[in-house]
Structures are given as structure tokens and as C-alpha cells.
Amino acid sequence: MDIDGKVALVTGASSGIGESTARAAAAAGAKLVLAARRADRLEALAAELGVAVVVVTDMRDPEQIRNMIAVAVERHGGVDVLVNNAGQGLHVPVEQIQLDDLRAIVELNVYGPLLAMQLVAPLMRARGGGSIVNVSSGTTRLARTVGAGGYAASKAALNMLSRTARNELADDGISVSTVYPFVTETEFHDVLRAGGRPGARSGFAADPPERVAEAILELVRTGAEEALLVPEQLRDAVS
Numbered sequence: 130m131d132i133d134g135k136v137a138l139v140t141g142a143s144s145g146i147g148e149s150t151a152r153a154a155a156a157a158g159a160k161l162v163l164a165a166r167r168a169d170r171l172e173a174l175a176a177e178l179g180v181a182v183v184v185v186t187d188m189r190d191p192e193q194i195r196n197m198i199a200v201a202v203e204r205h206g207g208v209d210v211l212v213n214n215a216g217q218g219l220h221v222p223v224e225q226i227q228l229d230d231l232r233a234i235v236e237l238n239v240y241g242p243l244l245a246m247q248l249v250a251p252l253m254r255a256r257g258g259g260s261i262v263n264v265s266s267g268t269t270r271l272a273r274t275v276g277a278g279g280y281a282a283s284k285a286a287l288n289m290l291s292r293t294a295r296n297e298l299a300d301d302g303i304s305v306s307t308v309y310p311f312v313t314e315t316e317f318h319d320v321l322r323a324g325g326r327p328g329a330r331s332g333f334a335a336d337p338p339e340r341v342a343e344a345i346l347e348l349v350r351t352g353a354e355e356a357l358l359v360p361e362q363l364r365d366a367v368s
Contacts, residue, residue, distance in 0.1 A: 130349055142174065143174070147215070150342040162208070164197050182204045188237055189236040189237050195244075207253070213241075214264040216234075216266075216284075219231065219280040220277055221276060221279070223278045238280075253301070258302025288307060307355045308344050310344075311335075311360065314336065344356040
């Protein structure tokens with residue numbers, strides 16, 4: 130899909146990967162709908178880009194997600210591209226995972242993206258096709274994961290939803306793709322649901338969020354199934 134002139138909805142757009150994706154999509158000519166919880170940051174970004182609609186949205190709240198889609202339809206007539214980026218981490222050993230914390234990140238990392246996909250699919254079908262990109266995590270593709278089991282489990286669930294939706298929606302001209310970022314220079318580890326920042330991986334620098342944004346736009350353009358940004362040496366050979 131050529132994103133120029135298309136309506137692109139980006140969740141988690143107030144910082145990091147979402148903000149960088151919004152900037153890249155705007156530069157490519159997209160009409161943007163920006164969603165996140167922090168209204169001030171969204172408004173500042175929209176003012177800078179000049180081509181964006183802001184919808185303050187908590188992706189754990191189904192009614193707010195429905196409103197987000199309704200605003201996109203009201204302002205732009207539909208959605209051509211959905212980037213499911215909003216998410217939160219949890220970095221504690223499996224033995225220490227609190228069920229309330231796990232429930233919260235599953236609501237955000239799995240339920241929210243699922244509902245957004247369900248709501249945009251008929252809109253895209255009516256427009257002759259579309260693109261959905263789900264932002265997963267490289268932790269689900271690492272050969273060895275320590276401390277991120279709860280978070281990785283939530284993103285692994287999103288991976289399977291993405292793969293299945295890709296098969297189910299292909300005949301409607303809707304591509305569903307997954308991007309697997311490596312450690313990225315964002316606020317992610319500063320706002321974990323629980324736990325602390327993991328130790329740095331020796332020899333591997335964090336990626337700038339712009340690298341992930343470029344991968345997301347390339348998935349929109351090509352309709353490819355995935356973009357794996359994890360260094361080859363760290364990948365699970367059987368993933």
C-alpha cells in the first residue's frame with residue numbers, strides 16, 4: 130500500500146515508536162489519527178505535523194477504543210492503516226509476577242489491539258483493503274529470556290492473533306503484519322508496570338525508534354508478514 134493520502138491510525142503515539150511512526154507516516158503523506166493517554170504530548174505533535182487528529186485513548190478501555198475508531202470515521206471516513214503500538218512492559222521473575230500486573234498488561238497488550246483490529250477490519254474491507262501492523266517484542270523471539278516472561282507471554286499472544294488474522298483477512302485485501310523491535314531508545318523501561326530496567330546486552334546498542342518506524346512503514350508498503358529487528362546472534366533458532 131502506498132500510504133500517501135491514506136488514513137493512518139497510530140496508537141501509543143505520544144512518544145517513542147508511536148511518535149516516530151507518526152512522523153514518518155506524515156512525511157509520507159498520510160492523514161493521521163493519533164491516539165494515546167497523554168493529551169498534551171499528542172496536541173504538541175499534531176500541531177507540529179499539521180495533519181493529525183488527536184483522540185485521547187486508554188487502550189485498556191473498550192469504550193475509549195470504540196470512540197477512537199468512531200472519531201477516525203467521523204473525521205476521515207474510515208481507516209486504511211492501523212498501527213497497534215500502545216503497550217507496557219513487566220520485568221520481574223516468573224515467581225514474582227502479580228496477577229493484577231499481568232492482567233493489566235494483557236488488557237493493554239492483547240485485548241486492546243484485538244478490539245482495534247476487530248473494529249477496523251470491516252472498515253478496511255469496505256474500502257477495498259488495508260494494512261494492520263501490530264508492534265510485538267523481540268523478547269518473544271530471543272533464544273533466552275530472563276525476567277520478561279509475563280510481558281513476553283502477552284506479546285506472544287498478540288503474535289498468534291496477528292498470524293491468524295493475517296490468514297483470515299488476506300482475501301479481503303487486508304494485510305496483517307508484525308514487527309519485533311529489539312531494545313529501543315524510548316521511555317519504555319521507565320514506565321514498566323512492575324520491575325526495573327534489565328541489564329544491557331553487551332555488544333548491542335539500543336535501536337533508535339526511527340528504525341522501528343521505518344520497518345513499520347515498509348510493512349505497510351509491502352504487506353510482508355513480519356519485520357524482525359533482533360540481532361541474528363540472539364534469535365531463537367526455532368522461532
